[in-house]
Amino acid sequence: MSQLFPRTANLLARLSVYGIFIVAALGMVALLIYSRSPYPAFAQKSPTQPVPFSHALHVSLKIDCQYCHADARRSTFAGVPSVKRCMGCHQIVASKDAELQKEVEKLRTFAKESRPVERVRLHKLAGFVYFPHKRHVQTGLACQQCHGEVQTMTEVAQVAPLTMGWCVSCHAERKGPLECVVCHH
Numbered sequence: 001m002s003q004l005f006p007r008t009a010n011l012l013a014r015l016s017v018y019g020i021f022i023v024a025a026l027g028m029v030a031l032l033i034y035s036r037s038p039y040p041a042f043a044q045k046s047p048t049q050p051v052p053f054s055h056a057l058h059v060s061l062k063i064d065c066q067y068c069h070a071d072a073r074r075s076t077f078a079g080v081p082s083v084k085r086c087m088g089c090h091q092i093v094a095s096k097d098a099e100l101q102k103e104v105e106k107l108r109t110f111a112k113e114s115r116p117v118e119r120v121r122l123h124k125l126a127g128f129v130y131f132p133h134k135r136h137v138q139t140g141l142a143c144q145q146c147h148g149e150v151q152t153m154t155e156v157a158q159v160a161p162l163t164m165g166w167c168v169s170c171h172a173e174r175k176g177p178l179e180c181v182v183c184h185h
Contacts, residue, residue, distance in 0.1 A: 036163075046155045047120035051106050059151040065143050072133040072143075080119050087111045122158055123147065130185050145170070 058068070065072070068085060072078035086107055095101045110117050123146075125131055136146075143150060148159030160166060164183075171178055 036165075046157045047122065049117075049119055051103055051110070051117050052155070054154040055150045055156065056152050056154050057100075065150075066137075069143075073137045074134055076130070076132045076134065078133045080117075083107065083110045083115070083117055122156055123162065125162060128184055130183055139176075141174075 068081040069078040070081075070085075090104055090107055091111075093104075095104055107117070146160050146162070148157070150156060167183065168178065170176070
């Protein structure tokens with residue numbers, strides 16, 4: 001019986017199978033590189049918040065970061081200020097700008113209804129990472145080291161990748177602890 005396909009067809013079939021495996025392997029390597037890069041951390045732009053908040057405006061009024069984020073110096077989480085804390089000023093402070101005043105009124109509505117402002121979290125670490133703000137604040141690390149020039153932001157954006165490599169390089173630079181159990185539990 002004569003051969004149906006030429007002998008080169010066997011070679012092409014083998015090369016096709018090898019090619020599929022090579023492309024799959026390269027795809028896996030690319031996915032691994034992408035997942036370890038800082039790009040996924042930056043993929044999310046600043047989310048729309050229920051009540052917009054301008055750090056630039058509040059800093060221009062000489063309000064210290066730790067007035068609103070009081071838990072940063074004594075807790076794991078810096079925390080988002082409660083409506084009650086915001087109303088400490090906004091029950092008497094209004095804005096001359098009509099658009100800003102609408103936002104202050106939204107805040108006052110939340111306060112009257114005793115509801116928290118459900119802010120969209122922006123800076124988030126993996127669940128297996130332990131990051132105490134307290135320890136970093138107490139060693140004198142400025143908020144800007146991780147959060148960028150927040151004092152100039154009208155909308156907060158994540159500016160640092162917050163990846164393990166980024167944190168380790170910061171610890172090495174500042175002679176901080178490098179043991180795995182410091183951050184991983």
